[in-house]
Amino acid sequence: MKNLDLALVKHTGTNYGLVNIGDYIQICAAEQFMPRINLEIERDGLNKKLKKKTIIILNGWFTNHPENWPPDRNLHPLFISFHLQPESGKKILSARENIEFLKKNQPIGCRDFNTVKMLEEKGIKAYFSYCLTSTLDLKYNSQNKRSGVFIVDPLYSQDFGIIKKFSLKKIIFSPPLKKLFKLKDVIFPKSKTEDFIPKEVVDKAEKIEHYINDTTNHQDLMKQAKTLLKKYACAKLVITSRIHCAIPCLALGTPVLFILNGLRDENQHMSRFRGILDHINILSLQKKEELNSLFGKKINCYHPCEIDWDNPPQNPETFKHHADSLKKKCYQFIKQHMNAIK
Known part of the structure; x- marks a missing residue:
């Protein structure tokens, strides 16, 4: 579709020359819901300029480089199973433009209770969604x-x-x-x-x-x-x-x-x-x-x-009721944006 890109996260960063295959297992979980993929976006480069509306499922940790927030305005994410590491999360939530971006895309589904708490303290609607890998x-x-x-x-x-x-x-x-x-x-x-x-x-x-x-x-x-x-x-x-x-x-x-x-x-x-x-x-x-x-x-x-x-x-x-809810939300997210451009 000419007016919509469907994107998937990719990883190119390493931890002292190592990669965690668990990061790729998380991508496999999001990939299940995508009817097609015509763009890959680096996990720590969500601020990359996009030419048109792009939808993406963001499950996991995306705050390793707080300086690269907020994401590009053409990125329309479903924040689900989102995780904020306490230290980098504080940096993310200290910037007004980041809070505004999260509020624009609320409610934020979180995979842990601490992330819910951090977001709600900033007035961002959040809920515990569990982890998207429970839908594999x-x-x-x-x-x-x-x-x-x-x-x-x-x-x-x-x-x-x-x-x-x-x-x-x-x-x-x-x-x-x-x-x-x-x-x-x-x-x-x-x-x-x-x-x-x-x-x-x-x-x-x-x-x-x-x-x-x-x-x-x-x-x-x-x-x-x-x-x-x-x-x-x-x-x-x-x-x-x-x-x-x-x-x-x-x-x-x-x-x-x-x-x-x-x-x-x-x-x-x-x-x-x-x-x-x-x-x-x-x-x-x-x-x-x-x-x-x-x-x-x-x-x-x-x-x-x-x-x-x-x-x-x-x-x-x-865990099953969480997994069922995750599946429903992801399918609805894709359907909503696909129908909007027909």
Whole structure:
């Protein structure tokens, strides 16, 4: 259609020479709803000048470069499963023009409670939508027999051999260096995988990493993300500390256990977790009372000794009403704009 572009997000930025395949899994979720795609827009370059009206589903984190806000006036987004990281979110919401852009496109669907709170404090209408990756069953469901256990970055900051993957040059020349303190958890880990998963399960499982070397292009990374989704769809069990592994597994009906590696570590990430993990089976060494207190509600939590590893617990189904609502909103958004130009 001559008067309307349908766009999809793309990623070209890296984190010290690494890319997170979870970012591409999020793109796969938005792609499901697009009848066609004739434009790709860089996630951290939403202010790029557009020639005509362009619609896009913005799910995820788009505030890594606050200086590139607000998005171009010809961009008409559906903000759904939106996330504001506390530090960069404050910068975004300190500028009047950014608040005006968000108000123009409200209500904003947020994937976590903290983002809802930050937006509402600025007078922006917002609601908890959950994560769009919970809709991935639309395209990636499988009827194949389930087999195999996949362990995906089980201890969050301690993926398999992450030190070897870092680009030293990019580490040295990529501020802020304070992010490098994350490496202390790799060099001096507080816990190990076998604290959560029996050694015999670990030995037989396939190990997968979501952080990979940036040695390929956007299209190839999208293919890798889709290949992973097909693997997860057929798995007997997935054990992970990656949100964008766990929630796709919920969508695909694959039993999944999300590892919380200690309350001290997770407090640093609770802005991302509140709301997200309410619908996932959590594997933790902590007392259930402590976790319930941390989340402010009773959650689905298991100690490793409670798990029957041959018959893992089935996923909660409480996420499904959020997933159904997400599907409805995305389809309505596309239909509304397509009909408007007929």
